[in-house]
Protein backbone atom coordinates (compact mmCIF):
# COMPACT_ATOMS: atom_id res chain seq x y z
CA UNK A 325 0.00 0.00 0.00
CA UNK A 326 1.19 3.52 -0.66
CA UNK A 327 -0.13 5.34 2.36
CA UNK A 328 0.46 9.04 2.64
CA UNK A 329 -0.32 10.93 5.80
CA UNK A 330 0.39 14.62 5.90
CA UNK A 331 -0.45 15.39 9.43
CA UNK A 332 1.26 16.34 12.59
CA UNK A 333 0.27 14.09 15.48
CA UNK A 334 0.79 16.74 18.14
CA UNK A 335 -2.51 18.27 19.26
CA UNK A 336 -2.84 22.04 19.16
CA UNK A 337 -2.81 22.37 22.96
CA UNK A 338 0.47 20.43 23.03
CA UNK A 339 -0.92 17.69 25.30
CA UNK A 340 -0.56 14.20 23.90
CA UNK A 341 -3.41 11.82 24.64
CA UNK A 342 -2.25 8.21 25.10
CA UNK A 343 -4.38 5.76 23.10
CA UNK A 344 -2.29 2.61 23.49
CA UNK A 345 -0.04 2.09 26.49
CA UNK A 346 2.05 -1.08 26.46
CA UNK A 347 3.84 -1.34 29.77
CA UNK A 348 6.68 -3.82 30.39
CA UNK A 349 4.99 -6.59 28.42
CA UNK A 350 6.33 -10.16 28.21
CA UNK A 351 4.65 -12.86 26.14
CA UNK A 352 5.63 -16.44 26.85
CA UNK A 353 4.37 -19.35 24.75
CA UNK A 354 4.54 -22.94 25.97
CA UNK A 355 5.73 -25.10 23.12
CA UNK A 356 5.38 -28.91 23.23
CA UNK A 357 8.68 -30.70 22.83
CA UNK A 358 7.21 -33.06 20.27
CA UNK A 359 4.54 -32.92 17.59
CA UNK A 360 1.20 -34.38 18.73
CA UNK A 361 -1.34 -35.15 16.04
CA UNK A 362 -4.55 -35.67 18.00
CA UNK A 363 -6.24 -34.84 21.26
CA UNK A 364 -6.18 -38.57 22.11
CA UNK A 365 -2.40 -38.64 21.71
CA UNK A 366 -2.21 -35.52 23.87
CA UNK A 367 -4.22 -37.11 26.71
CA UNK A 368 -2.31 -40.40 26.59
CA UNK A 369 0.99 -38.52 26.82
CA UNK A 370 -0.39 -36.35 29.61
CA UNK A 371 -1.60 -39.40 31.59
CA UNK A 372 1.79 -41.07 31.20
CA UNK A 373 3.41 -37.78 32.25
CA UNK A 374 5.39 -37.79 29.04
CA UNK A 375 4.25 -34.37 27.93
CA UNK A 376 6.96 -31.76 28.16
CA UNK A 377 6.84 -28.10 27.25
CA UNK A 378 9.48 -25.48 26.93
CA UNK A 379 8.90 -21.82 27.39
CA UNK A 380 9.48 -19.47 24.50
CA UNK A 381 9.63 -15.75 25.17
CA UNK A 382 8.14 -14.10 22.08
CA UNK A 383 8.23 -10.64 23.70
CA UNK A 384 10.43 -9.39 26.50
CA UNK A 385 9.84 -6.22 28.44
CA UNK A 386 8.20 -4.21 25.66
CA UNK A 387 6.97 -0.72 26.52
CA UNK A 388 5.52 1.77 24.07
CA UNK A 389 2.96 4.58 24.18
CA UNK A 390 0.99 5.51 21.07
CA UNK A 391 -0.78 8.87 21.26
CA UNK A 392 -3.96 10.05 19.55
CA UNK A 393 -3.33 10.72 15.87
CA UNK A 394 -0.01 8.90 15.80
CA UNK A 395 0.78 6.79 12.79
CA UNK A 396 3.13 4.27 14.34
CA UNK A 397 5.01 1.58 12.46
CA UNK A 398 6.44 -1.65 13.82
CA UNK A 399 9.44 -3.16 12.07
CA UNK A 400 11.55 -6.24 12.70
CA UNK A 401 12.72 -9.37 10.94
CA UNK A 402 10.51 -12.50 10.59
CA UNK A 403 9.46 -14.00 13.89
CA UNK A 404 10.57 -11.01 15.93
CA UNK A 405 7.19 -10.60 17.69
CA UNK A 406 5.40 -7.88 15.68
CA UNK A 407 2.14 -9.80 15.18
CA UNK A 408 2.23 -11.03 18.77
CA UNK A 409 2.38 -7.43 19.95
CA UNK A 410 -0.51 -6.43 17.67
CA UNK A 411 -2.56 -9.34 19.03
CA UNK A 412 -1.92 -8.12 22.58
CA UNK A 413 -2.98 -4.60 21.59
CA UNK A 414 -6.12 -6.01 19.92
CA UNK A 415 -6.95 -8.02 23.06
CA UNK A 416 -6.58 -11.37 21.29
CA UNK A 417 -3.68 -12.38 23.55
CA UNK A 418 -3.24 -11.66 27.24
CA UNK A 419 0.37 -10.73 28.07
CA UNK A 420 2.18 -13.07 30.44
CA UNK A 421 3.54 -10.08 32.29
CA UNK A 422 2.89 -6.35 32.12
CA UNK A 423 -0.18 -4.53 30.86
CA UNK A 424 -1.66 -3.11 27.71
CA UNK A 425 -4.17 -0.29 28.13
CA UNK A 426 -6.40 0.90 25.30
CA UNK A 427 -8.23 4.21 25.23
CA UNK A 428 -11.24 4.09 22.90
CA UNK A 429 -12.60 1.77 20.24
CA UNK A 430 -10.28 -0.47 18.30
CA UNK A 431 -10.63 -2.05 14.86
CA UNK A 432 -8.15 -4.89 14.44
CA UNK A 433 -7.15 -6.19 11.02
CA UNK A 434 -4.63 -8.68 12.16
CA UNK A 435 -5.27 -12.21 11.09
CA UNK A 436 -6.98 -12.95 7.86
CA UNK A 437 -10.03 -15.11 8.48
CA UNK A 438 -10.07 -14.52 12.25
CA UNK A 439 -13.65 -13.87 13.33
CA UNK A 440 -15.03 -15.64 10.27
CA UNK A 441 -16.67 -19.05 9.92
CA UNK A 442 -15.71 -20.63 6.57
CA UNK A 443 -18.91 -22.71 6.48
CA UNK A 444 -21.12 -19.60 6.62
CA UNK A 445 -21.88 -17.35 3.66
CA UNK A 446 -20.31 -13.91 3.28
CA UNK A 447 -23.65 -12.38 4.28
CA UNK A 448 -23.74 -14.40 7.52
CA UNK A 449 -20.09 -13.66 8.18
CA UNK A 450 -20.67 -9.94 7.92
CA UNK A 451 -23.16 -10.26 10.79
CA UNK A 452 -20.91 -12.64 12.75
CA UNK A 453 -17.81 -10.48 12.39
CA UNK A 454 -19.81 -7.31 13.00
CA UNK A 455 -21.07 -8.67 16.31
CA UNK A 456 -17.51 -9.62 17.31
CA UNK A 457 -16.50 -6.03 16.63
CA UNK A 458 -19.32 -4.86 18.90
CA UNK A 459 -21.69 -3.61 16.18
CA UNK A 460 -25.41 -3.96 16.81
CA UNK A 461 -27.60 -5.92 14.38
CA UNK A 462 -29.28 -2.66 13.41
CA UNK A 463 -25.89 -1.08 12.62
CA UNK A 464 -24.96 -4.01 10.38
CA UNK A 465 -28.41 -3.91 8.71
CA UNK A 466 -27.92 -0.22 7.95
CA UNK A 467 -24.34 -0.61 6.70
CA UNK A 468 -24.68 -3.99 5.01
CA UNK A 469 -24.95 -2.65 1.46
CA UNK A 470 -22.05 -0.25 1.83
CA UNK A 471 -19.87 -3.04 3.30
CA UNK A 472 -20.70 -5.36 0.40
CA UNK A 473 -20.21 -2.59 -2.16
CA UNK A 474 -16.90 -1.51 -0.65
CA UNK A 475 -15.70 -5.12 -0.70
CA UNK A 476 -17.08 -5.52 -4.25
CA UNK A 477 -18.44 -9.01 -3.54
CA UNK A 478 -22.16 -8.54 -4.29
CA UNK A 479 -22.26 -11.40 -6.79
CA UNK A 480 -20.86 -13.81 -4.21
CA UNK A 481 -22.65 -12.65 -1.08
CA UNK A 482 -24.48 -15.94 -0.54
CA UNK A 483 -21.51 -18.17 -1.26
CA UNK A 484 -19.78 -19.93 1.69
CA UNK A 485 -16.61 -18.15 2.73
CA UNK A 486 -14.56 -21.33 2.31
CA UNK A 487 -14.88 -20.79 -1.45
CA UNK A 488 -13.53 -17.25 -1.27
CA UNK A 489 -9.97 -16.40 -2.22
CA UNK A 490 -7.72 -14.85 0.46
CA UNK A 491 -7.99 -11.48 -1.30
CA UNK A 492 -11.79 -11.61 -1.24
CA UNK A 493 -11.76 -12.49 2.46
CA UNK A 494 -9.42 -9.57 3.11
CA UNK A 495 -11.86 -7.28 1.30
CA UNK A 496 -14.72 -8.24 3.60
CA UNK A 497 -12.54 -8.02 6.73
CA UNK A 498 -11.38 -4.52 5.82
CA UNK A 499 -14.84 -3.33 4.81
CA UNK A 500 -16.36 -4.48 8.12
CA UNK A 501 -13.54 -3.18 10.33
CA UNK A 502 -13.74 0.28 8.78
CA UNK A 503 -17.54 0.50 8.48
CA UNK A 504 -17.37 2.70 11.55
CA UNK A 505 -14.73 5.27 12.49
CA UNK A 506 -12.49 3.52 15.02
CA UNK A 507 -10.35 5.48 17.49
CA UNK A 508 -7.57 3.01 16.81
CA UNK A 509 -6.91 0.99 13.68
CA UNK A 510 -4.46 -1.89 13.98
CA UNK A 511 -3.29 -3.33 10.68
CA UNK A 512 -1.02 -6.31 10.21
CA UNK A 513 0.01 -7.33 6.75
CA UNK A 514 -3.45 -8.86 6.19
CA UNK A 515 -4.12 -6.42 3.38
CA UNK A 516 -1.11 -7.42 1.36
CA UNK A 517 -3.15 -10.26 -0.20
CA UNK A 518 -5.55 -7.77 -1.83
CA UNK A 519 -4.96 -6.77 -5.44
CA UNK A 520 -3.47 -3.35 -6.19
CA UNK A 521 -6.84 -1.74 -6.92
CA UNK A 522 -8.24 -2.85 -3.60
CA UNK A 523 -5.05 -1.85 -1.78
CA UNK A 524 -5.43 1.65 -3.22
CA UNK A 525 -9.03 1.72 -2.07
CA UNK A 526 -8.01 0.63 1.44
CA UNK A 527 -5.29 3.23 1.40
CA UNK A 528 -7.78 5.99 0.60
CA UNK A 529 -10.07 4.80 3.38
CA UNK A 530 -7.18 4.67 5.88
CA UNK A 531 -6.00 8.13 4.82
CA UNK A 532 -9.52 9.43 5.38
CA UNK A 533 -9.72 7.85 8.84
CA UNK A 534 -6.33 9.20 9.89
CA UNK A 535 -6.45 12.63 8.27
CA UNK A 536 -10.12 13.52 8.65
CA UNK A 537 -11.16 11.64 11.77
CA UNK A 538 -7.99 11.54 13.86
CA UNK A 539 -7.85 7.74 13.96
CA UNK A 540 -4.64 6.42 15.51
CA UNK A 541 -2.90 3.85 13.34
CA UNK A 542 -0.57 1.09 14.46
CA UNK A 543 0.69 -1.01 11.62
CA UNK A 544 3.21 -3.67 10.75
CA UNK A 545 5.00 -3.59 7.44
CA UNK A 546 8.00 -5.31 5.96
CA UNK A 547 8.50 -2.32 3.69
CA UNK A 548 10.92 0.01 5.48
CA UNK A 549 10.31 2.64 2.79
CA UNK A 550 6.60 2.59 3.49
CA UNK A 551 7.09 2.87 7.25
CA UNK A 552 9.49 5.76 6.74
CA UNK A 553 7.12 7.51 4.35
CA UNK A 554 3.94 7.27 6.37
CA UNK A 555 4.88 7.16 10.05
CA UNK A 556 6.11 9.77 12.44
CA UNK A 557 7.32 7.13 14.86
CA UNK A 558 8.41 3.54 14.75
CA UNK A 559 9.18 0.66 17.04
CA UNK A 560 11.84 -1.87 16.09
CA UNK A 561 11.54 -5.27 17.74
CA UNK A 562 14.17 -7.95 17.19
CA UNK A 563 13.82 -11.48 18.62
CA UNK A 564 11.19 -10.23 21.03
CA UNK A 565 13.34 -7.43 22.41
CA UNK A 566 12.84 -3.73 21.75
CA UNK A 567 15.84 -2.50 19.82
CA UNK A 568 14.66 1.05 19.22
CA UNK A 569 11.63 3.27 19.65
CA UNK A 570 11.24 6.84 18.48
CA UNK A 571 11.62 9.03 15.44
CA UNK A 572 10.81 7.00 12.33
CA UNK A 573 13.82 8.15 10.31
CA UNK A 574 16.30 7.21 13.04
CA UNK A 575 14.64 3.85 13.68
CA UNK A 576 14.47 2.94 9.98
CA UNK A 577 18.06 4.00 9.38
CA UNK A 578 19.23 1.78 12.23
CA UNK A 579 17.05 -1.11 11.03
CA UNK A 580 18.45 -0.80 7.50
CA UNK A 581 21.90 -1.13 9.08
CA UNK A 582 21.08 -4.82 9.70
CA UNK A 583 21.61 -5.48 5.99
CA UNK A 584 25.19 -4.24 6.07
Ligand SMILES: Nc1ncnc2c1ncn2[C@@H]1O[C@H](COP(=O)(O)OP(=O)(O)OP(=O)(O)O)[C@@H](O)[C@H]1O
Nearest residue numbers: 353354355382400401402403404405406407408409
Ligand atom coordinates in the same frame (compact mmCIF):
# COMPACT_ATOMS: atom_id res chain seq x y z
N1 LIG B 1 0.58 -19.28 19.51
C1 LIG B 1 1.91 -19.42 19.46
N2 LIG B 1 2.51 -20.49 20.05
C2 LIG B 1 3.82 -20.64 20.02
N3 LIG B 1 4.69 -19.77 19.45
C3 LIG B 1 4.15 -18.70 18.85
C4 LIG B 1 2.74 -18.46 18.81
N4 LIG B 1 2.51 -17.30 18.15
C5 LIG B 1 3.73 -16.84 17.78
N5 LIG B 1 4.70 -17.67 18.20
C6 LIG B 1 6.15 -17.49 18.00
O1 LIG B 1 6.48 -16.20 18.47
C7 LIG B 1 7.48 -15.61 17.63
C8 LIG B 1 6.99 -14.26 17.12
O2 LIG B 1 5.96 -14.49 16.18
P1 LIG B 1 5.22 -13.28 15.43
O3 LIG B 1 4.22 -13.87 14.54
O4 LIG B 1 4.77 -12.30 16.44
O5 LIG B 1 6.44 -12.67 14.62
P2 LIG B 1 6.41 -11.53 13.48
O6 LIG B 1 7.45 -10.53 13.84
O7 LIG B 1 5.03 -11.02 13.28
O8 LIG B 1 6.89 -12.37 12.22
P3 LIG B 1 6.63 -12.16 10.63
O9 LIG B 1 7.38 -10.94 10.22
O10 LIG B 1 7.24 -13.40 10.06
O11 LIG B 1 5.16 -12.07 10.41
C9 LIG B 1 7.76 -16.62 16.53
O12 LIG B 1 8.92 -17.35 16.86
C10 LIG B 1 6.54 -17.53 16.53
O13 LIG B 1 6.88 -18.83 16.14
